[in-house]
Amino acid sequence: MSEASEPQVIVxxxxxxxxxxxxxxxxxxxLGVDMINTVNExxxxxxxxxxxxxxxxxxxxxxxxxxxxxxxxxYKAITEGxxxxxxxxxxxxxxNYTLAEYPKPVIAIMNGITMGGGVGISAHGSVRIVTDxxxxxxxxxxxxxxxxxxxxxxxxxxPQHVGMYLGLTGLPIGAGGAIAYGLADYYVPDASVPELxxxxxxxxxxxxxxxxxxxxxxxxxxxxxxxxxxxxxFAKDSPQEIVEALRSHESEKAQSxxxxxxxxxxxxxxxxxxxxRRAASMSLADVLEQDLRTATNIAKYPDLxxxxxxxxxxxxxxxxxNPASLADLDPQEVxxxxxxxxxxxxxx
Numbered sequence: 001m002s003e004a005s006e007p008q009v010i011v012x013x014x015x016x017x018x019x020x021x022x023x024x025x026x027x028x029x030x031l032g033v034d035m036i037n038t039v040n041e042x043x044x045x046x047x048x049x050x051x052x053x054x055x056x057x058x059x060x061x062x063x064x065x066x067x068x069x070x071x072x073x074x075y076k077a078i079t080e081g082x083x084x085x086x087x088x089x090x091x092x093x094x095x096n097y098t099l100a101e102y103p104k105p106v107i108a109i110m111n112g113i114t115m116g117g118g119v120g121i122s123a124h125g126s127v128r129i130v131t132d133x134x135x136x137x138x139x140x141x142x143x144x145x146x147x148x149x150x151x152x153x154x155x156x157x158x159p160q161h162v163g164m165y166l167g168l169t170g171l172p173i174g175a176g177g178a179i180a181y182g183l184a185d186y187y188v189p190d191a192s193v194p195e196l197x198x199x200x201x202x203x204x205x206x207x208x209x210x211x212x213x214x215x216x217x218x219x220x221x222x223x224x225x226x227x228x229x230x231x232x233x234f235a236k237d238s239p240q241e242i243v244e245a246l247r248s249h250e251s252e253k254a255q256s257x258x259x260x261x262x263x264x265x266x267x268x269x270x271x272x273x274x275x276x277r278r279a280a281s282m283s284l285a286d287v288l289e290q291d292l293r294t295a296t297n298i299a300k301y302p303d304l305x306x307x308x309x310x311x312x313x314x315x316x317x318x319x320x321x322n323p324a325s326l327a328d329l330d331p332q333e334v335x336x337x338x339x340x341x342x343x344x345x346x347x348x
Contacts, residue, residue: 009038010060015201016053018046022121025061030070031117033088036095039121043098054105054207056200057121064135065109068116071143075308078299086344089148089295092117093288093346096150100124100284105207107200110134110183111190115172119183120149124284127207128184130175131193132219136183137172141264143311144303144319146272148295152279153287158182160227161234167272168239169260176219186211187218229254239266239273240326265303265319266326270334278338288346296342 010021020039022029046052059065069092077084099106099121108122111131119138122128130136138147138155147155147167155163158181166173178184188196188211196214203210223230233245233254246258261269271294279287298304302322310319323329
């Protein structure tokens with residue numbers, strides 16, 4: 001059966017384990033609204049079904065669990081004046097909250113590329129598994145968006161300002177960092193994943209105990225040698241101050257990080273900074289409502305379509321941001337993007 005003729009989300013139950021398999025491997029299982037709705041329907045059906053004792057989320061193909069939301073569809077909706085994006089974000093954020101609050105164990109295998117919406121469909125689960133191929137991150141400042149899907153709720157709680165570093169730069173981390181900084185719980189080698197999936201269906205006992213039988217010590221934390229300058233520079237009180245601290249730091253990595261931030265959307269960097277700061281004292285539900293307001297409002301500005309164009313439409317990797325620098329960005333614009341009410345709500 002070809003990929004085109006198969007459902008993009010395969011839902012099944014295997015001996016009491018509800019399985020959600022993302023099935024768009026050519027696009028690294030990028031999420032569209034129909035896929036999200038299928039996941040929401042399955043979660044709703046299984047919630048009170050006593051024959052389903054746990055949920056397992058995986059992605060087909062070898063490249064990864066999920067590369068994020070279908071940003072080509074987002075680009076198309078904006079350029080055609082469609083309201084589809086509001087529906088997409090609302091349904092996605094509802095899914096994120098459902099996973100976080102689910103009354104049964106939610107196991108997510110975060111192999112390979114797990115980014116953006118891929119983090120949203122996995123990192124809110126209760127049993128989060130990374131592998132040797134895991135590459136996890138929130139790269140939204142590269143396309144004029146921000147780390148949504150409730151990610152700022154996680155980023156804000158990472159130690160030593162690593163969450164601010166990851167959110168602003170969009171850089172990925174591997175299995176060791178994911179566990180150290182609260183994005184995952186267990187490390188299982190890729191080669192052991194098929195046996196783990198089989199064991200989860202065959203054993204009706206505690207899910208965490210089954211996973212622990214396959215888990216190994218996590219690899220080294222990638223940022224271990226960089227935490228000192230990250231903690232120092234990313235503790236500053238504004239994005240501009242962060243960049244200045246990075247540029248003046250003796251670490252060459254810090255200086256190159258300043259150069260990296262200069263390639264990101266200034267609007268996205270400033271909005272992300274504020275969102276992470278605010279999320280530190282917010283519930284996940286409130287963060288997701290904030291995400292919906294922010295996503296709806298930031299889409300009215302040109303950076304989102306320009307960023308998507310540069311990354312996946314024309315692929316020139318040379319976006320022309322407007323404004324071109326943090327210094328030219330109006331702080332009131334950032335506040336307006338985050339706080340201006342919108343018609344839709346995640347929780348009605």
